[in-house]
Amino acid sequence: MNPLIEALLALLVLLGAAFTLVGSVGLVRLPDFLSRLHAPTKSTTLGVGSLLIASGVYFSQGDTLSLHELLVTLFLFITAPVSAHLLARAALHLGLPTRAAPPAVGEPRDGVRS
Amino acid sequence: MLSVALTLALAMVALALALSLWRLMRGPSTPDRILALDTLYINTIALLVLFGIRQQSQIYFEAALLIALMGFIGTLALCKYLLRGDIIE
Amino acid sequence: MRRLFPHPWLSLVLLLIWLLLQNSVSFAQLLVGGLFAWLIPLFTRPFWPETVVVARPLLMLRFLLLVLYDIVTANITVARQILVRPRQLHPAFVVVPLSLQSELAISILTNVISLTPGTVAARLSQDHTELWVHALHVEDTEALVAEIKQRYEAPLKEVLEPC
Structure with a gap:
């Protein structure tokens, strides 16, 4: 294997794993739910994205091109904000304790059926 | 060099899985548990991708894709349940 | 043209996703992907009321x-x-x-x-x-x-x- 590509792959793999780990560390260490939401949904997504790019580069050597890893990356980047948004809404709906006071706007709470 | 990096990365992802599992068991609220589950899915994708590179096999990619799809739908359904008290209306 | 291709951007994305999923750009896959990219927007037209216009x-x-x-x-x-x-x-x-x-x-x-x-x-x-x-x-x-x-x-x- 070309040593330059190998170094690039090693860097991508380590960087990806590091971001994944940081996401989980944030999940454990941050004090309240809405803060915790920030860590895994985004650090982890970027980490896995970087690992998938590494996988794409690894399987693209020689004359074959492997791009389908892009599909998972794309899918994760589209779905992560949706999950984060829904979890934030669920937390607001349940009135979880947060360190940031929600804005005092007199608006009917959504998602409640009387 | 790559095999050392892969071993290190696998260890880091395994640690990430353990930390997410701790949050899953600890809670304290239901959204926390859903978030931990979501993180577990994504960490599992990372683990599968690394394993695929290590084994030089593309089969693991299919599993990663399926977990990505199913994990997202699972998170969505659980959040919907919290918001509405019902999944299918 | 509008009737045959109600959502050109959607069609393009669908074709790309199919090719990525198959991980190949052979003629057969292009043909099958093209067919899906043409038919799916046509059949799911009621789900996409607004057409996307990318101005720039x-x-x-x-x-x-x-x-x-x-x-x-x-x-x-x-x-x-x-x-x-x-x-x-x-x-x-x-x-x-x-x-x-x-x-x-x-x-x-x-x-x-x-x-x-x-x-x-x-x-x-x-x-x-x-x-x-x-x-x-x-x-x-x-x-x-x-x-x-x-x-x-x-x-x-x-x-x-x-x-």
């Missing part, structure tokens, strides 16, 4: 690159915040007044805000004029609102709502 594709591309760059740099900032001083952060809600009208533009803005680390879009008001954003660490709420509006909302408005 180049600006859209620039916007996507900007978002990608922001994701990477902001992730590094957040990683440092998580590792170094998780207990001294000042999380806060900010309310972003929206000037976007179309649902597509608003959902793209919401996703972009949630994707860039440090901010999560938490709720859209029912009349679609305000967006609640939860930020992990804020020192100046007004600066954050101004940044979101100028950095993400302005280009989106220009691309998707030219008037």
